[in-house]
Amino acid sequence: MRRSTFLATSVFVLIWSTGFVVAKFAFPDADPLYFLAVRLLIAALILFFITLMMRAPVVITRKQIASSILIGLLLHGLYLGGVWTAIEIGAPAGVSSVVTSFQPILVSILAVSLLSESLSKVQLAGLVLGFLGVALIVIPGPNMTGHLTIATFGLLVLALSGSTAATLLQKKIGGGVPLLIGTTYQFASTGLVLLVISTLLGKVRLEPTLTTALSMAWSVLVLSIAAILLLLWLLNHGSAAKVSSLLYLIPPMSVLQAYLFFGEKLNAQGLAGLMLTVLGVYLVNKEKVSSNGAQSL
Secondary structure (H helix, E strand, O other): HHHHHHHHHHHHHHHHHOOHHHHHHHHHHOOHHHHHHHHHHHHHHHHHHHHHOOOOOOOOHHHHHHHHHHHHHHHHHHHHHHHHHHHHHOHHHHHHHHHHHOOOHHHHHHHHHHHHOOOOOOHHHHHHHHHHHHHHOOOHHHOOOOOHHHHHHHHHHHHHHHHHHHHHHHHHHHHOOOOOOOOOOOOHHHHHHHHHHHHHOOOOOEEOOOHHHHHHHHHHHHHHHHHHHHHHHHHHHHHHHHHHHHHHHHHHHHHHHHHHOOOOOOOHHHHHHHHHHHHHHHHHHOOOOOOOOOOOO
């Protein structure tokens, strides 16, 4: 693994794992879809000015615009919107993480046929171990709060489908799109769609509190701009299977942050899950995966 890729990977896992913490702070003072809409529109505006300041390409083809919009709707609309809405209406955070953690397995299996990537038995075992580790971490049994209904489960499956499709499409058609302006189109288009949906639903609450302001600032600058650019860069420089396996590290990092900032303790089950997850990601990334000449992570 090159030093630049290792650094990008470490930073991405660290900051992306803060998303659930930010959501927890934002929910009391804002409607999730409206919060996401405002977050994405602000991020699009900032990213557009960054693109101009860096004199990066601004004019792209209609095909590239369409690709960016599609990937954006899947990644930011279906995935983020689905998870946030599911948690808001009562889905347990643990179950939400487990359901969406199927994404690395789906991506890795589908990438074999759709992207001509290879997947060894060792890497498949790593994916399974990673999923089992996540399950041990985020399912505390009787301590779980919330309930899983048909509606919440459907939203989580929708989110899972969105993140899986977005990852595959980014590798298939998104690699040739200039990163900055392409991501700007992703944010702007999805933000407008979510704004319309939240308006039609009558859920446009965004209280002007200090918590809301801090949550929005972190969401825009760190989660939407820094983390998403890192994710897309990693997808452009590595196999879909390897990048997707990094998502297994998000729940363990969230658990560790909860321990450090909120005093939540890790029990023996959680520690076992943490070790299984790390082992699973290691197995997926230890062997080279061929992907149409793409550089390996």
